[in-house]
Amino acid sequence: MSWNKKSPLAPGPKGGAGPSEGGYLAIQGKVIAVPLAGEYVDASPYRLKGYNGRFGLYREEEYIVPAEPVSRAKFYDYKTESGVPYWKIALLHGTDCVATSVIQTCLWWNTDKRCSFCGIEISLNQGITVAVKQPEELAEVAEKAKELDGASHVVLTTGASKAPQSEISTLSKCTRAIKRRTGLPIHAQCLPPKDLGALEELREAGVDTIGLHIESFDPQVLSSMAPLKAAIGWNRYEKAWRRAVKIFGVNQVSSFLIVGIGESEMSVVEGSEYLADLGVFPFVVPLRPIPGSFMEDISPPSPERMISLYQEIAKVLKTKGLKSKDSKAGCVRCGACSGLSVYEEHSDIVCYPCRTDEETSIALELRQEVFVREQGMFEGSDVDENDERSTLLIAKKGEEVVGTVRVYPVGTGGSWVGGRLAVKKEYRHTGAGRILVEEAVRYAKARGCRRFTALIQEKNVLFLNVWAGGPLKGLKSTLGDFTKLWRRI
CATH class of the missing domain: 3.40.630.30 (Gcn5-related N-acetyltransferase (GNAT))
Known part of the structure; x- marks a missing residue:
């Protein structure tokens, strides 16, 4: 969708670990993450235009539906005692989710093993975030976001470190600090740890839901697009998913599945079925090509392809009894980066x-x-x-x-x-x-x-x-x- 400096659509995250370079729109009760940068955005026929003091979504000159921009978060106007702007520490995703990468660096960033779709260090290189978030400062930001913007849950992600335990330690410290000051439910994302006891450590720290993202069930695609995750191996992911479900509960463990990186439809559907059987929520999202990432020039999947897959995955969720609304915190609960929740249905028997x-x-x-x-x-x-x-x-x-x-x-x-x-x-x-x-x-x-x-x-x-x-x-x-x-x- 087109955007310019005069647009009321407040820019969202730039170059982070997840979907970035975007803003948020509220359309018919659903909050949607909208990409605002990249060649494919410039070619989009969709426009956000004002009319009679309100806004609408247009395709070329044809009005489609009312669409209200999500306003800039109020907590962005504050700074820590050391002078760091709150928006460098955490951002508002959707309308009520405080999100940050607690470690904004990745061991594999400057190698050919980094994930092709990731942009975790781009914002750090641009000077618009800090490399490591301090637990008490992050808790301070979350508290202000809860007070001023109605934040109701938190997402903590991290890049890969030379010592994997440091990722778990940092996530745990940040979780404890946020829980003490806000009591908000917290979602953490990390690589599946070798020592599965680390999952217990996160739960004891106060993490409510966890994301262990394999990204693709197509082995060849995973090897070329996320070689480090492919090297981790299927068995480690499966063991981590199973243990995590026992620790955090059914529907409180998730895995991103990215569509548009070369995978087959069958791999997405069958992968979703496999995860859902375990009680893991398959969070299916379209590729968001991030400027500065290895995939910045790739076009995202078509709406028709995504709709077809959403409909198939929704059937899986229906049969397996998984619902996005039952997630306590995180990307599944927010849902702004995926259209999957629109197609979810209830079943009397699962x-x-x-x-x-x-x-x-x-x-x-x-x-x-x-x-x-x-x-x-x-x-x-x-x-x-x-x-x-x-x-x-x-x-x-x-x-x-x-x-x-x-x-x-x-x-x-x-x-x-x-x-x-x-x-x-x-x-x-x-x-x-x-x-x-x-x-x-x-x-x-x-x-x-x-x-x-x-x-x-x-x-x-x-x-x-x-x-x-x-x-x-x-x-x-x-x-x-x-x-x-x-x-x-």
């Missing part, structure tokens, strides 16, 4: 792999209730040797687990088995069974399944055939009233 030991225990107890006590199909317990290698999926209505199914791989040829489908009696006509079957097949397929075998009771054969859109291949099992049905997927 389905995902068990994320906690408690959910696993509840799922096993539900199987016990259905297969042992209600139907008498097993004596004592239905648990067998296959449970050790199984993933248990659950269906939930509100906070209640209403159904479960298990899936597990067989051999190395891409064969998976699904079974032990159990739904509470009072929920057997709600579609919970269908949702569990669909998610079981999707889960297996995403992990290389080419042939899916369902071990089900004979009375449910018709249901499976209807779900599959036609008769499945099958054979009578030697296990009582069970039938094996299979199909290639």
Whole structure:
């Protein structure tokens, strides 16, 4: 969107670690981060124009919708006792988020290993921020932002340091200072630490939500655009995500997924599904080419591509029970840099792999209730040797687990088995069974399944055939009233 020095749109961050070189607009109740610099901005057909004392968004000369600029933050007018302007220490993102990079340098900035889309040291080189934020000064700024501008949450990011523990230490110190003076919920972002105990340290300091950003699920893209993150390795990210969900909770851990850096649509959707299964919120954003970054001359993805992806990811969130509004603090809660929240929908029944030991225990107890006590199909317990290698999926209505199914791989040829489908009696006509079957097949397929075998009771054969859109291949099992049905997927 075009902008000039006379525009009422207050400039936002310049050259930071996240989306920068922009301002903010309020459109129909949604706050949007608007890029204001770069060749692609100059070529934009969109304009912000005044009319009758108000403002509107125009495409060329065609009026589209009312749009109100977010005013310059009042706390920007203050300085610390040492004379540092508050706006050099932290900025207002959206309408109510105080954000800063506590360490404004990156070990890899002056190398070819730095992230191509990042601009963390640009603002530092321009003299409009400070390299390391002092905890008490940052807390002072946050307190004033809360008082004057209604700030309600905080984002703390950091560049990579030679000693990774220093990043965690600085984030922890800043968090403690801000909590003492403001009590505001705080979001921190960092690389996945080797020592996962660092995540506990951040939580104990007062961090409420955390961002562990992999940026892309396309291995080749990640290697070329963020080589350091690729070198960290998939296993370290996965372990950090899993531990973080246990520490901070479902929906309180997030990962940016950037669209427009060379990835396929499939990698974005499947990556989002993988994260959502874990309870990690996939925060899908379009590339914001930052002047001065390695990708400054790259055009961002088209609106049509982003809308299509937002719609697909929103379906994932709906099924997995994740919502941006449930995030306590951070980019997911703010949402200004992504249009994803516009497409989010609610679902009465959600389905995902068990994320906690408690959910696993509840799922096993539900199987016990259905297969042992209600139907008498097993004596004592239905648990067998296959449970050790199984993933248990659950269906939930509100906070209640209403159904479960298990899936597990067989051999190395891409064969998976699904079974032990159990739904509470009072929920057997709600579609919970269908949702569990669909998610079981999707889960297996995403992990290389080419042939899916369902071990089900004979009375449910018709249901499976209807779900599959036609008769499945099958054979009578030697296990009582069970039938094996299979199909290639």
